[in-house]
Amino acid sequence: xxxxxxxxxxxxxxxxxxxxxxxxxxxxxxxxxxxxxxxxxxxxxxxxxxxxxxxxxxxxxxxxxxxxxxxxxxxxxxxxxxxxxxxxxxxxxxxxxxxxxxxxxxxxxxxxxxxxxxxxxxxxxxxxxxxxxxxxxxxxxxxxxxxxxxxxxxxxxxxxxxxxxxxxxxxxxxxxxxxxxxxxxxxxxxxxxxxxxxxxxxxxxxxxxxxxxxxxxxxxxxxxxxxxxxxxxxxxxxxxxxxxxxxxxxxxxxxxxxx
Ligand SMILES: [Zn+2]
Numbered sequence: 001x002x003x004x005x006x007x008x009x010x011x012x013x014x015x016x017x018x019x020x021x022x023x024x025x026x027x028x029x030x031x032x033x034x035x036x037x038x039x040x041x042x043x044x045x046x047x048x049x050x051x052x053x054x055x056x057x058x059x060x061x062x063x064x065x066x067x068x069x070x071x072x073x074x075x076x077x078x079x080x081x082x083x084x085x086x087x088x089x090x091x092x093x094x095x096x097x098x099x100x101x102x103x104x105x106x107x108x109x110x111x112x113x114x115x116x117x118x119x120x121x122x123x124x125x126x127x128x129x130x131x132x133x134x135x136x137x138x139x140x141x142x143x144x145x146x147x148x149x150x151x152x153x154x155x156x157x158x159x160x161x162x163x164x165x166x167x168x169x170x171x172x173x174x175x176x177x178x179x180x181x182x183x184x185x186x187x188x189x190x191x192x193x194x195x196x197x198x199x200x201x202x203x204x205x206x207x208x209x210x211x212x213x214x215x216x217x218x219x220x221x222x223x224x225x226x227x228x229x230x231x232x233x234x235x236x237x238x239x240x241x242x243x244x245x246x247x248x249x250x251x252x253x254x255x256x257x258x259x
Contacts (some may be wrong), residue, residue: 081158088253097135131164154229162229175219
């Protein structure tokens with residue numbers, strides 16, 4: 001609800017941002033053609049998504065790594081996918097960070113873990129994206145670009161990383177985003193953990209799952225992986241994880257399987 005002088009001021013500054021960052025029709029059409037999971041949304045959703053994407057472009061700073069130039073259509077592709085999860089929640093859910101770093105491809109990083117005896121082991125990790133509290137969000141352009149095709153197996157790097165951003169909205173990466181009441185938090189924990197443990201068992205048994213087996217890593221990865229499928233392969237997620245789907249539908253205030 002916008003009221004009073006502060007509301008009017010904010011409305012005016014939003015209007016200016018929307019004009020400044022209006023997404024040209026050919027770029028918007030290209031984005032929808034690339035990502036059918038966006039294009040199948042109804043007209044009202046698409047117009048709100050386009051509005052949020054403009055504001056997102058105005059508030060965030062994109063930079064390319066390793067000489068990559070982030071073109072307008074690349075930035076719009078990222079903005080549109082990032083705003084899908086917050087279509088009803090609003091952009092303020094992303095206020096905690098500004099920078100988005102786009103790499104040409106996956107990034108290889110060195111990691112260290114200490115074992116029980118205090119010995120440090122080094123290993124290589126390959127990242128298609130990364131979100132950390134306060135930012136920046138890192139994304140591999142190759143993965144962003146291929147998101148239209150990879151939706152078939154429920155994979156979407158942008159939704160994954162921005163689900164982590166939402167999860168960290170209360171300062172903790174634990175698979176539980178900020179929720180309105182303590183009771184909602186308890187319920188979330190109950191449903192998420194039940195679904196997570198069942199999923200881990202199935203992954204251990206080598207079952208074919210709608211969700212990426214990477215979700216068995218931890219509850220926070222499970223939430224991010226489930227959010228990917230929720231937005232790009234919703235009917236498949238609903239068929240395999242009905243109560244998880246309902247939990248996410250309540251949180252995101254969206255029912256993408258119905259569209
Ligand atoms: Zn993750």
